[in-house]
Amino acid sequence: MISLQLINRIFTLWLVSHSALKKSVLAAVCLIIGMSVxxxxxxxxxxxxxNLPRGTPTQGGSGAQGGAGGAQGGAGGAQGGPxxxxxxxxxxxxxxxxxxxxxDILNNRDSARYQLDTALTGIHRWTFLDQxxxxxxxLGNYGTATxxxxxxxxQSVGAQLGFRAYDPYAVQDGEVKYxxxxxxxxEMTFVSGGLGRNILRFGLNQNITPRLxxxxxxxxFTSNKQFGAFSTINSEEKLAQNWNFLAQTSYFSKDxxxxxxxxxxxxxxxxxxxxGLLEAIDTTAFDADQKRFVYDGPARLGNRARSWERRHVxxxxxxxxxxxxxxxxQQGEYTGVKNRYDDLNIQPGLQNGVYDNFIYDSTATRQAxxxxxxxxxxxIKGAFSGFxxxxxxxxxxxxxxGRYNTSDxxxxxxxxxxxxxxxxxxxxxxxxDSTQHLIAEGQHLLGRDFLLRGELSTRWFEAxxxxxxxxxxxxxxxxxxxxxxxxxxxxxxxxxTIYGSIPIKTKSLNFEPQLQYHLVSNYVYYDTAAxxxxxxxxxxLLRIGAKLSWQKNKLxxxxxxxxxxxxxxDIIRIPAMFVSAELxxxxxxxxxxxxxxxISAHYRSSYLADAYMPLTQQFHLQxxxxxDRYAVADAFATLRINRVRILxxxxxxxxxxxxxxxxxTPRYLGLQRTFSFGxxxxxxx
Numbered sequence: 001m002i003s004l005q006l007i008n009r010i011f012t013l014w015l016v017s018h019s020a021l022k023k024s025v026l027a028a029v030c031l032i033i034g035m036s037v038x039x040x041x042x043x044x045x046x047x048x049x050x051n052l053p054r055g056t057p058t059q060g061g062s063g064a065q066g067g068a069g070g071a072q073g074g075a076g077g078a079q080g081g082p083x084x085x086x087x088x089x090x091x092x093x094x095x096x097x098x099x100x101x102x103x104d105i106l107n108n109r110d111s112a113r114y115q116l117d118t119a120l121t122g123i124h125r126w127t128f129l130d131q132x133x134x135x136x137x138x139l140g141n142y143g144t145a146t147x148x149x150x151x152x153x154x155q156s157v158g159a160q161l162g163f164r165a166y167d168p169y170a171v172q173d174g175e176v177k178y179x180x181x182x183x184x185x186x187e188m189t190f191v192s193g194g195l196g197r198n199i200l201r202f203g204l205n206q207n208i209t210p211r212l213x214x215x216x217x218x219x220x221f222t223s224n225k226q227f228g229a230f231s232t233i234n235s236e237e238k239l240a241q242n243w244n245f246l247a248q249t250s251y252f253s254k255d256x257x258x259x260x261x262x263x264x265x266x267x268x269x270x271x272x273x274x275x276g277l278l279e280a281i282d283t284t285a286f287d288a289d290q291k292r293f294v295y296d297g298p299a300r301l302g303n304r305a306r307s308w309e310r311r312h313v314x315x316x317x318x319x320x321x322x323x324x325x326x327x328x329x330q331q332g333e334y335t336g337v338k339n340r341y342d343d344l345n346i347q348p349g350l351q352n353g354v355y356d357n358f359i360y361d362s363t364a365t366r367q368a369x370x371x372x373x374x375x376x377x378x379x380i381k382g383a384f385s386g387f388x389x390x391x392x393x394x395x396x397x398x399x400x401x402g403r404y405n406t407s408d409x410x411x412x413x414x415x416x417x418x419x420x421x422x423x424x425x426x427x428x429x430x431x432x433d434s435t436q437h438l439i440a441e442g443q444h445l446l447g448r449d450f451l452l453r454g455e456l457s458t459r460w461f462e463a464x465x466x467x468x469x470x471x472x473x474x475x476x477x478x479x480x481x482x483x484x485x486x487x488x489x490x491x492x493x494x495x496x497t498i499y500g501s502i503p504i505k506t507k508s509l510n511f512e513p514q515l516q517y518h519l520v521s522n523y524v525y526y527d528t529a530a531x532x533x534x535x536x537x538x539x540x541l542l543r544i545g546a547k548l549s550w551q552k553n554k555l556x557x558x559x560x561x562x563x564x565x566x567x568x569x570d571i572i573r574i575p576a577m578f579v580s581a582e583l584x585x586x587x588x589x590x591x592x593x594x595x596x597x598x599i600s601a602h603y604r605s606s607y608l609a610d611a612y613m614p615l616t617q618q619f620h621l622q623x624x625x626x627x628d629r630y631a632v633a634d635a636f637a638t639l640r641i642n643r644v645r646i647l648x649x650x651x652x653x654x655x656x657x658x659x660x661x662x663x664x665t666p667r668y669l670g671l672q673r674t675f676s677f678g679x680x681x682x683x684x685x
Contacts, residue, residue: 092684124636142223143240157449162473191678196224219244228299273614275300276667293661300352526620539568625666647678
């Protein structure tokens with residue numbers, strides 16, 4: 001078996017030099033040599049589910065999907081060997097390293113367990129943007145601020161902070177996996193993506209007893225600047241740096257009446273803000289909108305602008321069964337967020353139009369927002385006459401405190417403290433089997449917000465309706481800094497949503513037409529000056545499209561496409577056309593090497609995409625920079641030797657065919673052509 005010394009050496013190589021691709025290749029060679037030395041220690045297992053479409057991977061792992069409908073993930077992974085062979089020697093694998101989600105326990109699916117996903121399909125989507133199938137928009141590089149491509153109404157009531165730009169880089173509540181393993185499970189991931197993009201993950205889970213499991217996972221990733229003047233000093237070359245930590249435990253009593261799930265999530269995310277490319281428009285060209293693709297050009301902000309966000313989340317869930325069909329449950333969570341923005345030399349930002357003006361200090365800007373939330377849910381749940389039910393009382397108390405500099409040595413502050421009382425009810429009824437069900441849900445913040453939702457899912461169609469009114473984000477209501485300030489008393493934002501799909505399945509084809517319709521009122525947005533505003537009227541959004549997966553022998557296709565009709569492009573901008581797809585081919589070499597080669601592509605039409613304001617980490621309207629239509633193609637090959645998966649990928653393969661580049665956000669260039677190499681390695685003993 002490969003020694004721990006080898007593992008430590010590989011990790012040390014990466015930590016010493018984040019951007020050394022040659023060391024990445026050396027680490028891969030060491031991995032392959034180590035497997036060759038003792039390949040008999042692993043069973044020869046064919047990847048299970050390699051040709052099947054699966055859910056979009058997230059921070060919590062491949063295919064994790066939370067919500068009332070339940071969590072799904074990893075069930076299509078490789079089938080593990082038996083627990084005992086003929087010589088009674090222990091053999092562990094994916095079938096003995098199971099996991100589940102809190103939603104499974106909450107929704108009375110206590111026996112639900114999912115295998116570790118060891119399929120080749122999808123591992124080439126190692127960046128968070130690729131994992132979302134480009135339903136996210138960033139600033140063109142790994143670890144930068146993000147937003148949703150499409151409109152999404154709120155799914156719960158109660159005021160939210162409003163800092164979401166770094167959400168994809170943090171583990172979310174519904175993504176946390178709790179494990180039930182028969183042996184220690186170690187998961188290691190390393191990807192070197194070129195241009196200083198590197199990610200390392202290490203996780204360990206183990207059952208202390210058959211009913212008690214503990215585990216943790218740590219993540220570190222970095223990226224380097226694509227543009228902007230900087231020296232060769234490593235600290236100035238870095239663009240984004242991320243530390244992410246998760247620790248979780250689960251316990252079930254011997255009589256199965258009591259269950260406890262708990263976890264701690266931590267995010268430490270640091271970004272050197274650039275403000276976009278200074279020379280993005282060629283002012284000497286005949287076409288006034290002629291873009292420049294200067295990957296070595298200067299940025300609009302100096303090297304002393306920085307965004308930093310730290311999150312601490314402590315979460316606990318527990319339930320106790322008083323009688324068959326009747327349980328008490330409690331969910332509790334403490335969240336602490338500290339968000340900071342510093343620019344110790346604001347003159348480049350003032351001269352280049354990132355900041356319109358300054359209010360207090362003409363030399364530097366320093367601001368911080370501290371947020372504390374205690375969120376508890378107390379209720380009853382169970383099953384009765386075919387119904388699953390849940391009723392609860394949810395008290396929330398939060399505090400927001402903002403600080404900003406008024407001079408080099410003085411600062412001012414503002415704060416907001418509020419207590420909220422929420423009640424909720426959730427019902428689910430299975431019509432004939434677990435694949436056909438009806439869900440109804442209601443939430444009400446006493447005296448203010450409310451949400452009602454119903455969904456019917458059958459073999460032939462899925463349809464749902466949601467109506468919701470919610471409090472605008474706390475950041476939109478009150479904000480003060482050296483450059484921007486507002487104090488608003490906005491009305492509730494409302495949205496009525498109708499959605500549906502019709503799954504059509506044949507032996508080799510899955511085709512699912514989809515429709516979403518939103519009628520939005522009192523929408524809150526950031527205007528062209530990056531100031532929070534509320535639109536007093538209503539507008540509608542209609543999105544029609546389909547998801548498609550097709551398999552013929554060893555050839556596979558997966559994709560989705562949407563067309564959006566927007567009745568008010570003055571306050572919300574969405575690309576009219578959106579397509580994301582991939583084509584792959586699977587084969588086996590020398591009976592032991594499983595290979596998948598393919599190409600993936602993404603296209604969106606031209607639109608006036610939202611600009612980015614680093615001061616507030618928010619995207620806002622702009623009318624001067626058209627983000628042109630563009631298709632990005634990537635080529636990839638993924639290999640599997642025993643249980644070790646290897647990734648080879650060339651991103652932006654089509655760079656230079658037509659244009660030298662593209663913009664994803666005004667003044668922010670998309671990623672250049674770059675090569676990625678990665679290793680995904682699970683150990684089961």
